[in-house]
Amino acid sequence: MMITLTEENYIKAIYHLGKLGTANVSTNAIAKEMETKASSVTDMVKKLSEKAYVDYKKYQGVSLTEKGKAIAVNIVRKHRLWEVFLVEKLNFLWDEVHDVAEQLEHIKSPKLIDELDAFLNFPTHDPHGDPIPDKDGNFSKLDKVKLSKVAVGETCTCVGVEDSSSAFLKYLDNHKIALGSKIEVIAIEPFDESVTILINASKLNISKHVSNNLFVRTN
Amino acid sequence: MMITLTEENYIKAIYHLGKLGTANVSTNAIAKEMETKASSVTDMVKKLSEKAYVDYKKYQGVSLTEKGKAIAVNIVRKHRLWEVFLVEKLNFLWDEVHDVAEQLEHIKSPKLIDELDAFLNFPTHDPHGDPIPDKDGNFSKLDKVKLSKVAVGETCTCVGVEDSSSAFLKYLDNHKIALGSKIEVIAIEPFDESVTILINASKLNISKHVSNNLFVRTN
DNA sequence: AATAATTTTTAGATAACTCTAAAAATATAT
DNA sequence: ATATATTTTTAGAGTTATCTAAAAATTATT
Ligand SMILES: [Mn+2]
Ligand SMILES: [Mn+2]
Ligand SMILES: [Mn+2]
Ligand SMILES: [Mn+2]
Secondary structure, three states, X not given: OOOOHHHHHHHHHHHHHHOOOOOOEOHHHHHHHHOOOHHHHHHXXXXXXXXXXXXXXXOOOEEEOHHHHHHXXXXXXXXXXXXXXXXXXXXXXXXXXXHHHHHHOOOOOHHHHHHHHHHOOOOXXXXXXXXXXXXXXXXXOOOOEEHHHOOOOOEEEEEEEOOOOHHHHHHHHHOOOOOOOEXXXXXXXXXXXXXXXXXOOEEEEEOHHHHHOEEEEEO | OOOOHHHHHHHHHHHHHHOOOOOOEOHXXXXXXXXXXXXXXXXXXXXXXXXXXXXXXXXXXXXXXHHHHHHHHHHHHHHHHHHHHHHHHHOOOOOOOHHHHHHHOOOOOHHHHXXXXXXXXXXXXXXXXXXOOOOOOOOOOOOOEEHHHOOOOOEEEEEXXXXXXXXXXXXXXXXXXXXXXXXXXXXXXXOOOOEEEEEOOEEEEEOHHHHHOEEEEEX
């Protein structure tokens, strides 16, 4: 009847994995994402199917039903709003919020999340640049592109990260690259595809990995 | 090794029950408080004893160890700080906060609760007038007394509630009785011990039950 | 002090979630 | 197409927390 914390985490994992492609989400992919065993996933997926959160046929992987998707989007909404709260109000750094948000996203209160949303002035994006769905589950579209796709000579604004690992975020901090930073692409090294950029009025060379994990909006 | 949510709830229940008297807390009392069965309590109490959160001897009830008490006080701290947050920042009424705080009190983050404390300006009391322990577990003392103990002619300030049920709190709201309200005791009816008070510049008669569940500070 | 009533503990089961190891199905390679 | 490799599912078992029913201990009553 009532949805458990574990079920919510599975639904969220299936949601995120489902966005990566068009095919059904495989048992192994879920197992990897959840750091659990494939046999455990099979058991849970059967239960989620019984509860109509996913469509499942043996050996064919799963996909979220509308009911399941609505739950996933609401969890994502809560996760990202809490991340904003932690950074904006409680002095957390953007690499410190994820684990706490993982817990807070499961708090159940009809009123809490909408009041939090209002308290934060209805933010559209979280500290990593990821969009926050509104009450009805609608995402604000923002056409962002990877910095690695920006041509030499173009100017752009940093709006998000693909990789939100602490290691990557700390690298960005150390080099004063933040959401909102203006970046001009000066040169792309043909050899290793590293990119020389102009940021904060100084030149910086970043690796392909970095340029490939930074989202920007071209002006 | 790690403490579970259920263990935390048992420890908190034992803490609250332990404050009511000097004797050990009985299995049945815990069962009633937790809305569970005595046999379940016995099982859990054994586990808590193994983990050194409580002292327990068969048939003799339990009491918290120092380790257990520290955990209980920290949960109380979190519960009450979250209640302040909900009322002060998210427009919750004082009768709406308890269930959400019951969930939020289990969020584990070294940084979160201390930042929240600072964000709220280190409040000493929650929306029901209950004291909030500081980081080190120390409670701010406030000598409050039940309104039913105040003599005729005396003036006092409402500082807390004994009963924090939604029904009682809504009654207080309806009669404009809030924390901080100035109250003068006009008369005590010998027959039913109802009390006539002067509050907000008008007279009001309240039952013994009400006067017995309102804490005041005499000026 | 013996009996009755109450409280507490044990015994045995169940539900949710997990695991390892083995079997079955599917996908890949020859 | 057949054999091989990989993926997925099943079978069986362990853990945590719960329950009912029965046994044991404690407390209250006569
Ligand atoms: Mn996150
Ligand atoms: Mn994020
Ligand atoms: Mn409360
Ligand atoms: Mn309270």
